[in-house]
Amino acid sequence: MNPGPADEKSADCHCKVGTLIQTFGFDDLDDTLERSWRDEGVSVRQLPRDVNERVLARTLDDADVEFLRPELETTYDLLVGDDVSDAARIEKRRHLSKAGVDVERLQNQFVSHQTVYRHLTDCLGLEFERAPIDADTALDQVRAVQHRTAAVAGDRVERLAGNDGLDHGDYQIIVDVTATCEHCGTYYELGELFSKGGCGCRAE
Numbered sequence: 001m002n003p004g005p006a007d008e009k010s011a012d013c014h015c016k017v018g019t020l021i022q023t024f025g026f027d028d029l030d031d032t033l034e035r036s037w038r039d040e041g042v043s044v045r046q047l048p049r050d051v052n053e054r055v056l057a058r059t060l061d062d063a064d065v066e067f068l069r070p071e072l073e074t075t076y077d078l079l080v081g082d083d084v085s086d087a088a089r090i091e092k093r094r095h096l097s098k099a100g101v102d103v104e105r106l107q108n109q110f111v112s113h114q115t116v117y118r119h120l121t122d123c124l125g126l127e128f129e130r131a132p133i134d135a136d137t138a139l140d141q142v143r144a145v146q147h148r149t150a151a152v153a154g155d156r157v158e159r160l161a162g163n164d165g166l167d168h169g170d171y172q173i174i175v176d177v178t179a180t181c182e183h184c185g186t187y188y189e190l191g192e193l194f195s196k197g198g199c200g201c202r203a204e
């Protein structure tokens, strides 16, 4: 691998994230991570995806594997997801190996959320200080994840359809998020709860 030119804007650290930034020349990664974390309310657990999908994209490019954005996300999910079968993971690894990807090295380059967190706080000196958020913004952020989940589910339905897994592919996927009040047991669709300003049962 060819280390990219030194980046003056980066923290110039030698942690795993810093090493990836230098190795791949991800000059804007620090800015992107900082913005996602502090301004857009992306949780620390989601941040590794920002980093690892870039690593994956670059690795696929280097191996001349063509891909579209949704495939990139699907591939990443298959490699690291919790809810993926071993068989599916092994199949994807085999597929990538055949295409000339060093899968072992790729997966070793993936970072954990702890690593990203340490890079943000220790190397970049950022403090965890969440911007205040309103209900509309909060709902938009949740909706974005819902859409993502629905897209992944729809993709899986399509891929299973016609195989032994599923009779056909004509299913509409709906992802709902509900919240149950721990005091009275009433449950709400999240948007309904937000627009109502809460359950209100404790005021009585």
Ligand SMILES: [Zn+2]
Residues within 6 Å of the ligand: 011, 013, 014, 015, 016, 017, 018, 118, 119, 120, 123, 124
């Ligand atoms: Zn670092």
Ligand SMILES: [Zn+2]
Residues within 6 Å of the ligand: 181, 182, 183, 184, 185, 186, 199, 200, 201, 202
């Ligand atoms: Zn309640």
